[in-house]
Every structure is written in structure tokens, then in C-alpha cells.
Amino acid sequence: MGALDAGCCFEDELDGGFLEDAAEEIGCECGVGSGSDSARAIEDAVRVLLQGLGEDHEREGLRRTPHRVAKAFREGTSGYKQKVKDIVQGALFPEAGLDPGIGHAGGAGGLVVVRDINLFSYCESCLLPFSLQCHVGYVPLGQRVVGLSKLSRVADVFARRLQDPQRLAIEICSALHSSIKPAGVAVALQCWHIQFPEALTCSSNPKHLSKLAREGWVKVSASSSSGVFTDDKSSVWDNFLALLKLRGVDIEAGDMNLSHVPSWCPLQSLETPLCNGHGAKSSKVGKNSSKTHAAMVAAVASILHSLGEDPLRKELVGTPYRYVQWLMNFKSSNLDLRLNGLILREVSSSSVTDENVTRLNEILSVLNIPFCSQCEHHVLPFHGVVHIGYLDEQKGKCIEASILRSMVHSFACKLQVQERLTRNIAEAVYSVFNSGVMVVVEARHICMISRGIEKVGSNTATIAVLGQFSTDPIAKHLFLQTIANNTCLW
Amino acid sequence: MGALDAGCCFEDELDGGFLEDAAEEIGCECGVGSGSDSARAIEDAVRVLLQGLGEDHEREGLRRTPHRVAKAFREGTSGYKQKVKDIVQGALFPEAGLDPGIGHAGGAGGLVVVRDINLFSYCESCLLPFSLQCHVGYVPLGQRVVGLSKLSRVADVFARRLQDPQRLAIEICSALHSSIKPAGVAVALQCWHIQFPEALTCSSNPKHLSKLAREGWVKVSASSSSGVFTDDKSSVWDNFLALLKLRGVDIEAGDMNLSHVPSWCPLQSLETPLCNGHGAKSSKVGKNSSKTHAAMVAAVASILHSLGEDPLRKELVGTPYRYVQWLMNFKSSNLDLRLNGLILREVSSSSVTDENVTRLNEILSVLNIPFCSQCEHHVLPFHGVVHIGYLDEQKGKCIEASILRSMVHSFACKLQVQERLTRNIAEAVYSVFNSGVMVVVEARHICMISRGIEKVGSNTATIAVLGQFSTDPIAKHLFLQTIANNTCLW
Structure with missing residues (x-):
């Protein structure tokens, strides 16, 4: 208790940490805290991962990364320890309805x-967060309604677990049905899963950059329903969909009875040696020694265990391997190899012929170059677009847009911070065009939306x-x- | 400590309540908890307010409302107890910049x-929450940057206090400047404050319903800047604004040096007897006895005190009066009086002449009727639009759209839940057109965005x-x- 005086509560990061620590201190197993032992085990595992990525986990930017990653994982999976009954209880309110002969309204049939409930969850197949928009409907029964915010709260309980979209929809639906006991529940989800970084730059058609950026995401819909929503004769499911359409949400009717969305996770296409019983030794990880790789995979399995999951659960067997493969996209040593691809291209002096290079006065620009990087503070993706402008002092020369895209991809594919990425790109272009360079990077940080701050x-x-x-x-x-x-x- | 075993942690509502209770239990003054005494004092005050509104605070829907309101107020003002230094400390990272002769990037000048940070705050003038979108910029100095999420976290600390937009911008800017010690900080806010419920229905021009709905909000921009952002010779403030414009955010340049946004709160136009030293006795509150009214004003003043504010601070002197006047819009006894205005209007049998009544086959509709109501579970506004459809069985008759708007306004102006409001409106129309009635209500609930759930x-x-x-x-x-x-x- 003495350790919890006002002086120490706010040491270092605050991201809900004080309350978490307080919960740990008092030995409480509820909410985000599940004991400091599991937190320390996750931190140790993250250090193994950082080493495997060729990073010095003692350098300033990474020193507290294991702590942050552990906290994010535990907050992101805090739903395992929450009970729906506890949330809904005390938020059921008597509310008059109508005689069934007259109509459906209020607490009886309305x-x-x-x-548009914004949530995030963790993909059980690869351990990356995915974002989702959740829509929940129910038909009250027995002259009672539930507090509206509880629909969102219950959805959040199941989102904060390792999930796949269809199971998530089913679990939310089922939990609401059994806790509220209404005439029926409908749940529709729209989920977005990040793609491989390569998916952002692999297209040879640069006209479609903005489309490419969107293609950085795999999107699926999932839905589940119970009670009157499943009744073919009733139109209540159609009404639910019609109300979603008013907000521009289009859930395909075909989703309704899907038992499972087939492997939406783009990382499922990876060969997963662990699934085949060969163990990590048989995997091909390029220059990464199989020993390091096996240690990383084991570290991720230990994270799953620390989060209270069973690493041997069917859906999780390949997860450590896939997560490690995702991380290996951002191995620091990859950078120099790839940067060798950076070359100048000579073009005709009359005009810049690369249609993706824009000219305004003396400024040559390549805009909206999509990228995906990995935040070194949280080991979570950030992604967006890069805009590069430079002064055309070498008449008739420019850097081909495709070269700049490769360069951006190379600088992005390591543990980064956005400020450094911006500087890296600017310096690299400046080494070729040294009159003037300006780089603007715009990005969304998954660490800003999937951790406590959730913006x-x-x-x-x-x-x-x-x-x-x-100077100009x-x-x-x-x-x-x-x-x-x-x-x-x- | 014994009270914190697993069995009791999840009693009743969970909205962060467990950690709050834990914090109280261990006597910690940080974060959301400031002791159960202040919570109880606020709950008592809310009961006085509910009684003043003519409500039975023991009825099921209201029984735990004082608890919810107290929690919302304390969470909404938890920023008083947070220290910026504690948030930023430990999130400053070394980051290389450039030699000043070469340019500005990374940890030096980039x-x-x-x-687009979504926050909410509480208007110090009337105690209602207002929503805001916050944009923060800074120019790093001394080869170090701050973790991006901390900019949002620090803004949140000041938003979670009783505020006005310009002071909020100044406080965020000043706190970031002194804690990060950068070359400069820029803060731009766009704030939306709810209007009087009357503002939604007072226009006589029904063509402008959607515009009216938007006019339910008072919007202001506010900004503040320090260091290089205030330097006339530098273009960095212009760059900041240009980056905001990329996201469609247009902050008027005129705001930059505003010392104060003049009384943006629409409730400031109310006569505030307390400000004039006349005390509550001189106020004119219609049928509400001055004694009840004085008790309500005193109760709000005690809430301010419980939140750690000084009710005699200049900006707060009129606040209790204004908040009570806002609440009185939703006094339950107002309903019947206003409903007397509901009348049928006979129109020519050939066509429905009211241009706001839409006909599709046999269905007469009046759509997008704006409303503002007050959630009885949290005593916070919810607002949106009502769509009313009924079957035209009385050929040549319809209910004039203006009558329906008045009726919606009347049913909305009490402590409500959306389900009941929907039923109330449907039943009232059905009492006149009893072949068939359908009502759809779409609303945003401030309780869903301004409390812990923040969706x-x-x-x-x-x-x-x-x-x-x-049946059809x-x-x-x-x-x-x-x-x-x-x-x-x-």
C-alpha cells in the first residue's frame, strides 16, 4: 500500500497504467490487470522478439517498448476476464410496450x-490488431430495455480477445441474447485487417495509388442473429439492414448464415511449419538463423500463454509463426540491402516523362506513395502516404516514381518512428538532388487507436x-x- | 481490502467503476477517484435536481441516475488531478535532426x-459537455521528440475540466510547451456546443430542416501558439494550417491571436440573477417555486465544489443558474401543457398541400424532424431526427408538419429514453390516424460519447x-x- 502514495502513481507512462498497477498491487484479477508475473513474462518475450529483429532493446527508443507492448496486449485481451452478466445486470430498465394486437414499440417489440460502434480486436491468426465497426440491434421483450451503452460495452468485451470476425459476431450475439433475454439480437460487423507491407507497393500500375492504399486492408463483413431476426416470416432482419443502410452501411445478405468467414487473415497464406508438426526448424527464414527464429516463435507462444490463451488451441497453433513472419518484414538489416535499388534515371531534357512525377514551377513531386511501417515504441503498424518534392536543379533528370516507392518501402520496413522515417526519406533524396527537398508523411498509427487512448x-x-x-x-x-x-x- | 475480492468487483455497472472504486479504496487521489465523499455529495445534489424536475428519483429508471451522473461528472473533470509532467516524462525520445544549415527534420525543426483528435469537455458556463476536435502541432528541438499519443493525452487532461474553448487551447499549448520544451507548439480546436432545444423547432421555414438540425450546435474555433509558431517571419504556422487543410479543417486565421472567444455558450444569454447579486429568489422560473429553484441552484453549486472547483470563480458564478435553466427545459409537467397544441388540420381532398408532408402510395410521411431530449439515465442530451409515417385512411386529412414538430418537441422535453420517445410519438399519432403508424427515431447520445465508453x-x-x-x-x-x-x- 505504501507503494501507492501520490508520489509514485504517475511515474513514467500514465496510459491507464496507474490503475492497472493499483489493480495488480491489490491482487485483483479483474479488468486489465492479471498480475505482474504475466506482464513480466510478456516483457521478456518482447525482448526476445526485439533481439530477433536485430535491435538493441536497451537503446533509448526501445527500452520501455516491452513494457508498452505487454500493456497493449493485456488491455487488448482484457475481455477474457470480463463477464457480460455483470455488465448488463443493473442496466435493465422497465419500459412499457404495447399490446401485441396493437403493435410493436418500446419495451415490447420496438x-x-x-x-457505428468503433472497436478494435486482435486477429487470432496473426496477433495483429484489426479495426471494426460494430452494429447491434435487438428487439425488447417483457417490458424491459437495456441501457444503450451496454450494447457497445458487451461488444467490446468480446472484441478484446483474440478473434476472427465471424466468431466475434456470434459471441456478441449469443452473449446479448442470454443476458438481456430479448425477442432477438442482430449483430453486423465490418472488419479491416492490415495487409502485408508488400501489398502496398507491388502493383505496377501507379495510376491506382489511392486504390492501392485502400487495398492495404482486407475487409470482411460478418453477422449473426437470434430469435425473431432469424425468422424467415418476420421482416425484422430486413428492417435492421435498412436502418444500417441509412448510415451507408451495406452488409451483404449472404453473410447472415455464414458459419465461418474463410481465412480472411492475409497472413494465413504463409506456410506454417508448426501446423504441420515440423517445428520451427524446418522454416525458411532467409538469413535469420533457425535458432533465433525458433526462439522468437516460442516467445510469441509464451505471450499467448501469458494472456490466458491456450497456444495449442487449433486456431492459434500457427499464430506465433505468422506473427514472427510479420515482424520479420521489419528486420533492421533488410534496409541496406534494399536501398541498393535506389538509382537515378536520366530522362529527356524537354520534359519529365514519368507520368507519376508532377511538376509545379521548379518543384518535381511524387505524391501519395503508400507505406506501412512499424512503430518502435509499441511494435504496431503505422501506415499512410508519403509526399516527396525536390527542386529540379539537374535539368532533365528526375528520380523515377517507382524508385521512390521502393525507397519509401525500404525505410518503412524496420522499427521506426514517423519523424525519423520522414527525415530518412528527405536525406536520401537530398543526397541526389541537393538544392532542396521537402517530404510530408501522413499516417494513421494503430497504437493511437488500439491502445488505451483509442483515438x-x-x-x-x-x-x-x-x-x-x-529557407523559402x-x-x-x-x-x-x-x-x-x-x-x-x- | 477485503471488500475488493473478485466477487464484488463487478457488482452493478462496470464503466470503469471497479478501478475507480479500487482507487478510492486505497485512498489514492489520482485519476478518476477523488474519494467516495465527493461522489456521495454529488449524488445527493442530483437527487435535489431530479426532485426539482418533478421526478420521483426512486423510480426504476432514475434510481441509479445520481450514481451515473456523479461518475460522469468526476470522469469528465478528472483532468484537475492529472499532471502533464507525469504524462510527458518517460515519453521523450532522442531523435536525430539536421544541422541547422542543411534543414529542419526529425528531432530538430521537423x-x-x-x-483529428476527438475529445469532449465541459462548458464552464453551463456545465453541459461540448465535443471538440483537437489538432496539435509542435516543432521538436534539442534532438528529441515526444511520443505521439502524449499530445492527445495532454490535450485530454485539459479537456477534462470545466473549460471555454480559448482557455482550453491556451492551456494545452502552454502545458505542452513547458513539458516538451520544443521550438514551438500550435493548438487548434473546433468546438461544438449544443443549443437550446427550442432552437431546433423555432424556425418557421420548414425547407431548412437539415440546416436547422445543424444549427442545433454553436460552433467555434480557437487556437493558441508559442515559440516559432508566433514568429511572423517563419511560415511554420502557415504550414500547420496547410496540413490541417489537407484534412478539410479550416481554422480562420483571425482566431490565432484571439484573447478570448466571446461568450460562445448559448446559455449565456440567460438572465443570471446570481451574477447580479440578487440571489436565486429574484429569478423568474415560471411555475417552479423559487424555493425549489434556489435549492437546485445550490445543489449545482455544491457539485462544482465537490469537483474541486471554486463556485465563486468569476466564470462559474452564473453556471449553476444556467445549468438549472437548461434542466428546466425538461421538467416533466411541461409535457401536457404543450400537447394541447396538437390539432388535426383538414386540407383539400385532392392533395396534401403541406409541402413537408410526403406521400408514397398510401403512406403520408413527415421526415427529419429535429429534436433534443434528455437521457434519464445520465441526465445528458440526446438529439437527432424523427421520421413519422401513417396510413392515409382519412382521405383529405393529414396532420400538418408543424404540429408534428411541436408534438415531437413536447415529448422530447422531459427526462426520456429513446425507446419511450419513439413509442410516445407513435401512440399520439395513432390516436388520430389509427389504421397504421410507424415512427423511426435516429439519435446521437452524448452519454455514449462523453462518458467512459466514448464511442x-x-x-x-x-x-x-x-x-x-x-403486420405489413x-x-x-x-x-x-x-x-x-x-x-x-x-
């Missing part, structure tokens, strides 16, 4: 739908200016104007 | 902007069907289709 929709922009751009406000303004005239979805 | 963007739809609508899926479908074809912003 359809209630809460739409869905927030996004970050960073600027680096070198050479003339750093008009050039800076012109480049920002060029970006504004070419904004795309990302 | 502009960093976090955009910005979530919204709720409810349906009531009476008579033929309850095609009629239901047609009416929902009519709504879909006439959606508006709300």
Missing part, C-alpha cells in the same frame, strides 16, 4: 439499433525540409498546395 | 502534427410500428425506403 480517426503529419525548402516559405507553400490538389483516400 | 460517431435508431405497419412488411419497407431517399445531416 426494434433498437446502435450503429479513432486521429492521424499524424510530419514535415522535413532540406536545402532551399528550409513560398516553395514550401507551393509544395503543400500541390499535395492539397492531389489528396487521395489513405 | 514539424509534427497530430490531427464518438455511434448513433442509435429505434422503431415503433402500430396497426397495419406491425411491405408498408414498413416502403417507409424505410422513403427515409433512405430523404436522408439529411443531423
Whole structure:
């Protein structure tokens, strides 16, 4: 208790940490805390992963990363320890309905739908967070309704577990049905899972960059229903869908009775040696020694165990391998190898012929280059677009857009922070075009939406200016104007 | 400590309550908990308010309302007890920059902007929550950057206090500047404050319903800046604004040096007898006895005190009066008086001449009627639109749209739940047109965004069907289709 005086409560990070620590201190097994032992076990495992990525986990930016990762995992899976009954109990309110002969309203038959609930969950197949928009409907029975926020709260309990979309929909539906005991429950989810970083840059058609950026996500819908919503003769499921459509949400009718969304996780296409009983030794991990790789896979399995999951559960057997494969995209030593691809291309002096290079006055620009990187503070993806502008002092020369895209991809594919990524790109271009370079990076950070702070929709922009751009406000303004005239979805 | 065994942690509501209780139990003054005494004092005050509204605070729907309101107030003002230094400390990371002669990037001069942070705060002038979108920029100095989420976290600390927009911008800016010690900080806020319920229905021009719905909000921008952002010669403030514009955010340049946004709170136009030293006795509160009114004002002042505020602070002197005046909009006895205005209007048999009444086959509809009500579970506004459809069995007759708008307003102006509001409206129309009535209510609940759950963007739809609508899926479908074809912003 003495350790909890006001002086120490706010040491270091606060992200809910104080209350978590307090919960641990008092030995409580509820909520986000499940004991400091499991937290320490996860932290140890994260250090193994960082070492496997060729990183020094004692360097300043990474020193507390294991702590942050452990906290994020435990918060993201805190749903295992919450009970729906406890949430719904005390939030059931008597509410008059109508005689069945007259109609359906209020606490007897009046359809209630809460739409557009933003949540995130963790993919059980690869351990990456996925974001989802959840829509919940129910038809009250017995002259009682549930507090609206509880529909969102219950959905969150199941989202904060390792999931796949269809099971998530089924579990939310089933839990609401048994706790509220209504005439029926309907749940519709729209889920977005991040793609491999390669998926962002593999297309050879640069006209479709904005489409590419969107293709960085695998999207699926899933739904589940009970009671009157499953009754073919009733139109209540159709009414539910119609109310979603008012908000622009289109759930395909075909989803309704899907028993399982087939392997939506893009990492499932990876060969998973553990699934075949060969163990980690048989995997091909490039230059990474199989010993290191096996240690990393074992570390992830231990994280699953620390979170209270069974690493041998059928759906989780391949998860450590896939998560390690995802991380290996961001191994630091990959960088220099790939950067060798950076070359200058000579083009005709009359015009820049690469259609993806925009010219405004003396500024050559390549805009909306999509990227996916990995935040070194939280080991979670951040993704968005890069805009590169440089002064055309070498008449007739430019850097081909495809080269810049490869370069961005290379700098992104390591543990990064957005500020450094911006500087890295600017310096690399400046090493070739050294009159002036300006780089703007716009990104969404999954660490900002999937951890305690949960600021869905927030996004970050960073600027680096070198050479003339750093002293010429008009050039800076012109480049920002060029970006504004070419904004795309990302 | 014995009271914190696993069995009792999840009693009743969970909304963060367990950790709050834990914090109280261990006597910690940090975070959301400030002792159960203050919670109980607020609960007592809320009971006084409910009585003043003519409500029985022991009825089922209201029984735990004082508890919920106290929790919401304490969570909403938990920023008083958080220290910025504690948040930023431990999240400052070394990050290379550039030689000033070369340019500005990374940890030395590279502009960093976090955009679109959704927050809410409490208006110090009337005690109602207001929502805001916060945009924060800073220019790193000394080869170090701050963890991106901390910009959002620090903004949240000041948002969770009683505020006005300009002071909020100044406090965020100043706190970030002194804790990060960067080259400069820029803060831009867009704030939305709810209007009087009357503002939604007072316009006589029914063409502008969707505009009216938007006019239910007072919007202001506020901004503050320090260091390089205030330097006329630098373009960094312009760059900040340009990055916001990429996200469609337009902050008027004029806001930059505003010392104070003049009385944006729409309730400031109320006569505030307490400000004039006359005391509550001189207020004119219609049928509410001055004694009850004085007790309500005193109760709100005691809430301010319990939250750790000084009720005599200049900006707060009129607050209890204004909050009580807001609540009095929702006094239950107002309902019947206003409903006397409901009348049938006979129109020519050839056509329905009221241009706001839509006809599709046999269904007459009045759509997108804006409303503002008050959630009885949290004593917080919910607002949105009502769609009313009924079967035209009395050829040549309809209910004028303005009458329906008045009726919606009357049913909304009491402590309500959306399910009941939907039923109330449907039953009232059914009492006149008893072949068939269907009502759809779509609403945003401030209790869903401003309390622990904070699901910005979530919204709720409810349906009531009476008579033929309850048995005719095609009629239901047609009416929902009519709504879909006439959606508006709300």
C-alpha cells in the first residue's frame, strides 16, 4: 500500500497504467490487470522478439517498448476476464410496450439499433490488431430495455480477445441474447485487417495509388442473429439492414448464415511449419538463423500463454509463426540491402516523362506513395502516404516514381518512428538532388487507436525540409498546395 | 481490502467503476477517484435536481441516475488531478535532426502534427459537455521528440475540466510547451456546443430542416501558439494550417491571436440573477417555486465544489443558474401543457398541400424532424431526427408538419429514453390516424460519447410500428425506403 502514495502513481507512462498497477498491487484479477508475473513474462518475450529483429532493446527508443507492448496486449485481451452478466445486470430498465394486437414499440417489440460502434480486436491468426465497426440491434421483450451503452460495452468485451470476425459476431450475439433475454439480437460487423507491407507497393500500375492504399486492408463483413431476426416470416432482419443502410452501411445478405468467414487473415497464406508438426526448424527464414527464429516463435507462444490463451488451441497453433513472419518484414538489416535499388534515371531534357512525377514551377513531386511501417515504441503498424518534392536543379533528370516507392518501402520496413522515417526519406533524396527537398508523411498509427487512448480517426503529419525548402516559405507553400490538389483516400 | 475480492468487483455497472472504486479504496487521489465523499455529495445534489424536475428519483429508471451522473461528472473533470509532467516524462525520445544549415527534420525543426483528435469537455458556463476536435502541432528541438499519443493525452487532461474553448487551447499549448520544451507548439480546436432545444423547432421555414438540425450546435474555433509558431517571419504556422487543410479543417486565421472567444455558450444569454447579486429568489422560473429553484441552484453549486472547483470563480458564478435553466427545459409537467397544441388540420381532398408532408402510395410521411431530449439515465442530451409515417385512411386529412414538430418537441422535453420517445410519438399519432403508424427515431447520445465508453460517431435508431405497419412488411419497407431517399445531416 505504501507503494501507492501520490508520489509514485504517475511515474513514467500514465496510459491507464496507474490503475492497472493499483489493480495488480491489490491482487485483483479483474479488468486489465492479471498480475505482474504475466506482464513480466510478456516483457521478456518482447525482448526476445526485439533481439530477433536485430535491435538493441536497451537503446533509448526501445527500452520501455516491452513494457508498452505487454500493456497493449493485456488491455487488448482484457475481455477474457470480463463477464457480460455483470455488465448488463443493473442496466435493465422497465419500459412499457404495447399490446401485441396493437403493435410493436418500446419495451415490447420496438426494434433498437446502435450503429457505428468503433472497436478494435486482435486477429487470432496473426496477433495483429484489426479495426471494426460494430452494429447491434435487438428487439425488447417483457417490458424491459437495456441501457444503450451496454450494447457497445458487451461488444467490446468480446472484441478484446483474440478473434476472427465471424466468431466475434456470434459471441456478441449469443452473449446479448442470454443476458438481456430479448425477442432477438442482430449483430453486423465490418472488419479491416492490415495487409502485408508488400501489398502496398507491388502493383505496377501507379495510376491506382489511392486504390492501392485502400487495398492495404482486407475487409470482411460478418453477422449473426437470434430469435425473431432469424425468422424467415418476420421482416425484422430486413428492417435492421435498412436502418444500417441509412448510415451507408451495406452488409451483404449472404453473410447472415455464414458459419465461418474463410481465412480472411492475409497472413494465413504463409506456410506454417508448426501446423504441420515440423517445428520451427524446418522454416525458411532467409538469413535469420533457425535458432533465433525458433526462439522468437516460442516467445510469441509464451505471450499467448501469458494472456490466458491456450497456444495449442487449433486456431492459434500457427499464430506465433505468422506473427514472427510479420515482424520479420521489419528486420533492421533488410534496409541496406534494399536501398541498393535506389538509382537515378536520366530522362529527356524537354520534359519529365514519368507520368507519376508532377511538376509545379521548379518543384518535381511524387505524391501519395503508400507505406506501412512499424512503430518502435509499441511494435504496431503505422501506415499512410508519403509526399516527396525536390527542386529540379539537374535539368532533365528526375528520380523515377517507382524508385521512390521502393525507397519509401525500404525505410518503412524496420522499427521506426514517423519523424525519423520522414527525415530518412528527405536525406536520401537530398543526397541526389541537393538544392532542396521537402517530404510530408501522413499516417494513421494503430497504437493511437488500439491502445488505451483509442483515438479513432486521429492521424499524424510530419514535415522535413532540406536545402532551399528550409529557407523559402513560398516553395514550401507551393509544395503543400500541390499535395492539397492531389489528396487521395489513405 | 477485503471488500475488493473478485466477487464484488463487478457488482452493478462496470464503466470503469471497479478501478475507480479500487482507487478510492486505497485512498489514492489520482485519476478518476477523488474519494467516495465527493461522489456521495454529488449524488445527493442530483437527487435535489431530479426532485426539482418533478421526478420521483426512486423510480426504476432514475434510481441509479445520481450514481451515473456523479461518475460522469468526476470522469469528465478528472483532468484537475492529472499532471502533464507525469504524462510527458518517460515519453521523450532522442531523435536525430539536421544541422541547422542543411534543414529542419526529425528531432530538430521537423514539424509534427497530430490531427483529428476527438475529445469532449465541459462548458464552464453551463456545465453541459461540448465535443471538440483537437489538432496539435509542435516543432521538436534539442534532438528529441515526444511520443505521439502524449499530445492527445495532454490535450485530454485539459479537456477534462470545466473549460471555454480559448482557455482550453491556451492551456494545452502552454502545458505542452513547458513539458516538451520544443521550438514551438500550435493548438487548434473546433468546438461544438449544443443549443437550446427550442432552437431546433423555432424556425418557421420548414425547407431548412437539415440546416436547422445543424444549427442545433454553436460552433467555434480557437487556437493558441508559442515559440516559432508566433514568429511572423517563419511560415511554420502557415504550414500547420496547410496540413490541417489537407484534412478539410479550416481554422480562420483571425482566431490565432484571439484573447478570448466571446461568450460562445448559448446559455449565456440567460438572465443570471446570481451574477447580479440578487440571489436565486429574484429569478423568474415560471411555475417552479423559487424555493425549489434556489435549492437546485445550490445543489449545482455544491457539485462544482465537490469537483474541486471554486463556485465563486468569476466564470462559474452564473453556471449553476444556467445549468438549472437548461434542466428546466425538461421538467416533466411541461409535457401536457404543450400537447394541447396538437390539432388535426383538414386540407383539400385532392392533395396534401403541406409541402413537408410526403406521400408514397398510401403512406403520408413527415421526415427529419429535429429534436433534443434528455437521457434519464445520465441526465445528458440526446438529439437527432424523427421520421413519422401513417396510413392515409382519412382521405383529405393529414396532420400538418408543424404540429408534428411541436408534438415531437413536447415529448422530447422531459427526462426520456429513446425507446419511450419513439413509442410516445407513435401512440399520439395513432390516436388520430389509427389504421397504421410507424415512427423511426435516429439519435446521437452524448452519454455514449462523453462518458467512459466514448464511442464518438455511434448513433442509435429505434422503431415503433402500430396497426397495419406491425403486420405489413411491405408498408414498413416502403417507409424505410422513403427515409433512405430523404436522408439529411443531423
